Amino acid sequence: MDLSSINPLVLIAALMVASTPILLAAIGELVVEKSGVLNLGVEGMMITGAICGFAVAVESGSPALGFVGAAVGGALLSLLFGVLTQYLLSNQVATGLALTLFGLGLSALMGQDYVGIKPPATGDVNFGPLADLPVLGIVLFRHDLMVYVSLAIVAGVWAFLKYSRAGLILRAVGESHDAAHALGYKVVHVRLAAIAFGGACAGLGGAYLSLIRVPQWTEGMTAGAGWIALAIVVFASWKPWRVLLGAYLFGGVTVLQLNLQAAGVAIPVEYLSMSPYIITILVLVIMSSNRGRAALAAPAALGRSFHASS
Amino acid sequence: MKRRNLLAGAALALGLGGAALAGSHEPLKVGFIYVGPIGDGGWTFEHNEGRLAVEEHFGDAVETVFQENVPEGADAERALTQMALQGADLIFTTSFGYMDPTNAVAGKFPDVKFEHATGYKREHANVSTYSARFYEGRAVQGHIAGKMTETNKIGYIASFPIPEVIRGINAAYIHAKRVNPDVEFSVIWVYTWFDPAKEADAANALIEQGADVVLQHTDSTAPQAAAQAAGNVITFGQASDMGEYAPMPRVSSIIDNWAPYYIARTQEVIDGSWASVDTWDGISTGMVKIGDISDAVPADVKAEAEAMAAAIGAGEYHPFTGPLNKQDGSPWLAEGEIADDGTLAGMNFYVEGLTGEVPN
Numbered sequence: 174m175d176l177s178s179i180n181p182l183v184l185i186a187a188l189m190v191a192s193t194p195i196l197l198a199a200i201g202e203l204v205v206e207k208s209g210v211l212n213l214g215v216e217g218m219m220i221t222g223a224i225c226g227f228a229v230a231v232e233s234g235s236p237a238l239g240f241v242g243a244a245v246g247g248a249l250l251s252l253l254f255g256v257l258t259q260y261l262l263s264n265q266v267a268t269g270l271a272l273t274l275f276g277l278g279l280s281a282l283m284g285q286d287y288v289g290i291k292p293p294a295t296g297d298v299n300f301g302p303l304a305d306l307p308v309l310g311i312v313l314f315r316h317d318l319m320v321y322v323s324l325a326i327v328a329g330v331w332a333f334l335k336y337s338r339a340g341l342i343l344r345a346v347g348e349s350h351d352a353a354h355a356l357g358y359k360v361v362h363v364r365l366a367a368i369a370f371g372g373a374c375a376g377l378g379g380a381y382l383s384l385i386r387v388p389q390w391t392e393g394m395t396a397g398a399g400w401i402a403l404a405i406v407v408f409a410s411w412k413p414w415r416v417l418l419g420a421y422l423f424g425g426v427t428v429l430q431l432n433l434q435a436a437g438v439a440i441p442v443e444y445l446s447m448s449p450y451i452i453t454i455l456v457l458v459i460m461s462s463n464r465g466r467a468a469l470a471a472p473a474a475l476g477r478s479f480h481a482s483s
Numbered sequence: 484m485k486r487r488n489l490l491a492g493a494a495l496a497l498g499l500g501g502a503a504l505a506g507s508h509e510p511l512k513v514g515f516i517y518v519g520p521i522g523d524g525g526w527t528f529e530h531n532e533g534r535l536a537v538e539e540h541f542g543d544a545v546e547t548v549f550q551e552n553v554p555e556g557a558d559a560e561r562a563l564t565q566m567a568l569q570g571a572d573l574i575f576t577t578s579f580g581y582m583d584p585t586n587a588v589a590g591k592f593p594d595v596k597f598e599h600a601t602g603y604k605r606e607h608a609n610v611s612t613y614s615a616r617f618y619e620g621r622a623v624q625g626h627i628a629g630k631m632t633e634t635n636k637i638g639y640i641a642s643f644p645i646p647e648v649i650r651g652i653n654a655a656y657i658h659a660k661r662v663n664p665d666v667e668f669s670v671i672w673v674y675t676w677f678d679p680a681k682e683a684d685a686a687n688a689l690i691e692q693g694a695d696v697v698l699q700h701t702d703s704t705a706p707q708a709a710a711q712a713a714g715n716v717i718t719f720g721q722a723s724d725m726g727e728y729a730p731m732p733r734v735s736s737i738i739d740n741w742a743p744y745y746i747a748r749t750q751e752v753i754d755g756s757w758a759s760v761d762t763w764d765g766i767s768t769g770m771v772k773i774g775d776i777s778d779a780v781p782a783d784v785k786a787e788a789e790a791m792a793a794a795i796g797a798g799e800y801h802p803f804t805g806p807l808n809k810q811d812g813s814p815w816l817a818e819g820e821i822a823d824d825g826t827l828a829g830m831n832f833y834v835e836g837l838t839g840e841v842p843n
Contacts, residue, residue: 179692180691183691187684187687187688187691191680191684194680277552281520281522284522285522288522288524289524289704289727290727291708291711291727382679382680386680386683386684387679387680387683387705387708387709388708388712389679389704389705389708391520391522391523391524391679391703391704391705392519392520392521392522392523393519393520393523393552393677394679394680394703394705395680396675396677396678396679396680396681397678398680427681427684428684428688431671431673431681431684431685431688432688432691432692434669434670434671434672434688435638435669435671435685435688435689435692435694436669436692437669437838437839441840441842441843442644442672442840442842443842443843446672446673446674
């Protein structure tokens with residue numbers, strides 16, 4: 174065992190990179206669920222974003238354009254879900270699951286010509302002298318732009334939900350769509366906007382995988398990250414900063430256990446491997462113990478269809 | 484309307500009768516169950532190449548079907564049953580974790596032939612097993628890795644603690660150690676065959692801790708991309724050539740060549756000569772191929788590696804030749820003794836020198 178071979182600073186930097194895809198997807202899903210819509214298609218939107226972003230980046234040579242393409246791709250796919258659930262009032266759970274299957278198939282089809290291609294490299298943001306700071310330099314100032322964008326989105330979502338009027342309306346729609354409707358708010362429009370935002374964020378998360386973290390296109394490459402994102406939203410009790418905490422915790426334990434294995438720590442590997450999931454489940458259990466749905470802060474209208482006549 | 488119902492009923496009856504009789508004039512239906520997507524660039528990709536080769540070889544005489552991303556375990560049983568019900572005559576199940584589902588479903592469909600890759604259970608007369616001696620290729624990789632490492636740390640991304648994977652680790656270690664006594668192996672068990680993000684994270688963890696060779700026993704090309712980004716790290720293509728990463732980081736590869744086996748077994752079903760067998764072929768029959776050794780490898784190392792592969796193929800050299808001890812120091816093979824297939828097939832121990840424990 175040689176723990177000295179693990180550099181804690183590099184580890185923290187690595188966990189931020191490992192957590193960013195699920196963070197992006199989870200913060201988007203949080204907004205969707207806050208508006209009262211349960212979209213289980215995160216996995217499908219992520220993988221669609223991954224291939225859209227990859228294809229655009231490869232064709233244009235610009236990773237930045239790739240991320241824009243990923244957001245657009247994810248949003249378009251999510252709007253399919255939006256139209257089905259908001260206008261045609263299909264069941265949200267079933268439609269979300271179908272969206273995942275559809276996204277996986279669609280991405281495999283779109284990605285056929287992109288297997289084995291290398292995407293243009295995404296550079297790290299140049300902070301100049303800040304990057305040379307001891308400790309903080311490695312941890313905070315040597316990442317690619319998307320890490321900072323993901324943090325900015327979390328802060329933005331928090332401020333939007335807490336302080337803005339539009340955020341209040343969105344929360345009202347999620348708590349009681351009938352009351353919001355009676356007040357004259359366009360429930361369906363608000364929800365469609367939230368769904369599109371969630372899709373765009375999931376797309377960005379997927380593109381982060383295919384353009385930066387892996388970086389390549391492989392079919393099915395999200396490998397369940399979308400489901401983790403869904404769990405993290407519940408884990409976070411629908412609070413933006415807790416989404417950040419949950420995503421970094423999950424990503425952190427994942428990276429840590431790989432590093433511990435590489436260093437040959439004498440803990441049985443089985444426990445190390447299951448630790449991210451165990452810890453997530455444990456926190457979920459602790460947080461939900463002896464509390465009702467209201468205390469968990471789930472939006473009251475989550476998963477319910479809305480029709481103006483009802 | 485009534486007449487249509489009648490016709491449909493008649494057609495159904497005919498169809499059922501036809502399926503039961505399964506006349507030789509109908510195309511033989513060959514099914515494949517895959518653990519990953521066919522575009523993984525590795526394991527499943529090569530099995531699918533084998534399927535395409537069957538289609539090309541037999542033309543209209545054979546029809547193939549496949550299902551990808553089938554999880555190992557209970558869901559595999561459902562997928563297998565469905566394929567058997569759809570009239571498949573021969574089904575290849577291409578991952579270790581399908582072993583029990585394959586045997587369970589085989590018991591229910593005695594007329595369907597099942598072929599399970601990399602397993603050892605043949606509980607029914609209609610189950611065969613087949614595998615490749617990947618460890619022969621691992622020995623060649625170990626030789627190159629031991630010669631080329633400068634940090635003397637070699638990283639190994641392992642999937643599940645099953646004999647096939649453990650054999651690979653042992654074979655690579657023995658031959659790396661032989662040419663470089665200072666070499667150390669770090670093994671990371673990722674408990675997945677296919678998860679590009681996790682494979683990339685594992686590769687990065689190994690590289691950050693000083694490994695300059697990364698061997699993988701997982702199916703995606705993600706570790707290759709991670710090594711390329713890190714620079715100065717070498718890798719080997721796994722299951723498929725992964726030639727898009729040559730000459731660096733990928734300096735060679737193990738290529739699984741299933742096509743000849745799939746064609747031969749399909750032909751046997753057509754001829755009616757198919758029987759339950761256990762096939763375990765290696766470099767000698769071409770089931771395991773060593774991918775082109777790139778120019779990043781010094782010429783003398785390349786020549787030695789090629790000579791070793793040739794000797795293994797000719798049956799002159801066996802990668803598990805004594806003297807070899809088990810990890811705890813107890814003797815396993817005496818001087819000149821060669822490991823028997825039974826021990827190799829069930830290998831659940833590390834050889835002497837490897838650190839860490841084999842997970843249960």
